[in-house]
Amino acid sequence: MQIRAATLNAWALPAPLGELVPERMRAIGNELGRLELDLVALQEVWTAAARRTLVRAGDAAGLVHAWTDDAGLGGSGIVILSRHPFAAARVERFSLPRVPPRPDHPDYYVGKGFVELLLDLPSCAVRVIATHLHARYQGDVAHAYRAYRTGQIIELATALRSATEPVILLGDLNLQDTDAEYRVLRGLTCLRDAAVEIGRREPTVDGTNPFRNSGREPKRIDYVLVRDGPTAGIHVSGLHRIFDAVFDAGGRTASFSDHAGLVADISLHDSPRPSAKIDSRAIGLAASLLAEGRARTEMNRSTARVAAGAGWAGALVATRGARSPRFSRRSLLRTSIQFGGLAALTPGVACTLIAEVFSPDELLAFDQLLDRLYGLLR
Structure with a gap:
């Protein structure tokens, strides 16, 4: 055929x-x-x-x-x-x-x-x-x-x-x-x-x-x-x-x-x-590559946490300066800080999602794939 x-x-x-x-x-x-x-x-x-x-x-x-x-x-x-x-x-x-x-x-x-x-x-x-x-x-x-x-x-x-x-x-x-x-x-x-x-x-x-x-x-x-x-x-x-x-x-x-x-x-x-x-050397190599990827996800999660903290801090600055009825050079500066803080809010939310939602999900996927890898030997 x-x-x-x-x-x-x-x-x-x-x-x-x-x-x-x-x-x-x-x-x-x-x-x-x-x-x-x-x-x-x-x-x-x-x-x-x-x-x-x-x-x-x-x-x-x-x-x-x-x-x-x-x-x-x-x-x-x-x-x-x-x-x-x-x-x-x-x-x-x-x-x-x-x-x-x-x-x-x-x-x-x-x-x-x-x-x-x-x-x-x-x-x-x-x-x-x-x-x-x-x-x-x-x-x-x-x-x-x-x-x-x-x-x-x-x-x-x-x-x-x-x-x-x-x-x-x-x-x-x-x-x-x-x-x-x-x-x-x-x-x-x-x-x-x-x-x-x-x-x-x-x-x-x-x-x-x-x-x-x-x-x-x-x-x-x-x-x-x-x-x-x-x-x-x-x-x-x-x-x-x-x-x-x-x-x-x-x-x-x-x-x-x-x-x-x-x-x-x-x-x-x-x-x-x-x-x-199955080649046992391929098992070891695959485990090493998964570990490399898992470590990178952990590192990226730590970086995202730091960036999220900076974003939320900026948002807090914006909130604290939100009540200012009088206009002056100082209030103009405060308004500029508010806008800067609010601009930092969206990246803060995104980085929080990466650090606390997406990254843990990916770390779990790496762990499950490692289990499946060793399961190939059973």
């Missing part, structure tokens, strides 16, 4: 976050039929119009079975189109992050997670996972949110722990094969990297894309990963970049997305490899 499976981060965000979205979605849709796919997982499909365009195009290309997340920006942004029927589809939201980060790092405000389903093939069932892990923002923060991705990988590993079918995982993982999280992913899930297996480690984000800076360092952050089941194996015979051509879109140079996609030619067979065991 042969399967042709693809993945693409479609970058279908509302304007101005996404550029030329209608034109690009139509181009992706036109390409689906030419690629003769059996399965495609799309990420960042965060507008209803983009979902409709892609589902209609998939139907015309023979990908008549669709799963979509209609929660908009609050959803996973994942769309799955399949030639074969599937069952038991579910979406699981990631536990992290729980604290709102910088406004220009918007992962907190969307509902990233993973979609899991059973693809019903004539020869056997295949468990398919489509996901999109936390973005790196590496140019802005040295830690590149690796602790969050580690927690998300633990949730993926937990979901796959009881899988008795061959597994195909597709998605934008926002990590490179030189990163610690990559070792955690491979070690906890026992998934095989299709690109490494056949020697086709090509970047999926680079400066040749017209939506990227020409000097951008090439990175491979989109993946096809596979794992044999107890009675059926998976063999990857080919892996290629797709959706990377450049075209004209109303006078602008464009491509299908700001990522390239991948397509894998996969065959199922009845000679599976012996079941791999």
Whole structure:
């Protein structure tokens, strides 16, 4: 049994976050039929119009079975189109992050997670996972949110722990094969990297894309990963970049997305490899990365408490100076202080929420993920 499976981060965000979205979605849709796919997982499909365009195009290309997340920006942004029927589809939201980060790092405000389903093939069932892990923002923060991705990988590993079918995982993982999280992913899930297996480690984000800076360092952050089941194996015979051509879109140079996609030619067979065991080194590394993230949340909580105290103190100054019927230079100064104190009130409330509501919630999530990590050994 042969399967042709693809993945693409479609970058279908509302304007101005996404550029030329209608034109690009139509181009992706036109390409689906030419690629003769059996399965495609799309990420960042965060507008209803983009979902409709892609589902209609998939139907015309023979990908008549669709799963979509209609929660908009609050959803996973994942769309799955399949030639074969599937069952038991579910979406699981990631536990992290729980604290709102910088406004220009918007992962907190969307509902990233993973979609899991059973693809019903004539020869056997295949468990398919489509996901999109936390973005790196590496140019802005040295830690590149690796602790969050580690927690998300633990949730993926937990979901796959009881899988008795061959597994195909597709998605934008926002990590490179030189990163610690990559070792955690491979070690906890026992998934095989299709690109490494056949020697086709090509970047999926680079400066040749017209939506990227020409000097951008090439990175491979989109993946096809596979794992044999107890009675059926998976063999990857080919892996290629797709959706990377450049075209004209109303006078602008464009491509299908700001990522390239991948397509894998996969065959199922009845000679599976012996079941791999979880790598204990991956357990230790994951625990270390979770501890790093937990410590950062504690530090940020302490900082927020200090800022909250300053905000509330400013608000108190404003309140104490609120009753002054006479106008004078002194009253003018007092009024200025009032406005300054009231301006400090809103940051004080925000910092209080971060310190006393969001941060404790995130610390609890880190602790629960650590428990789930060690639970993989039981």
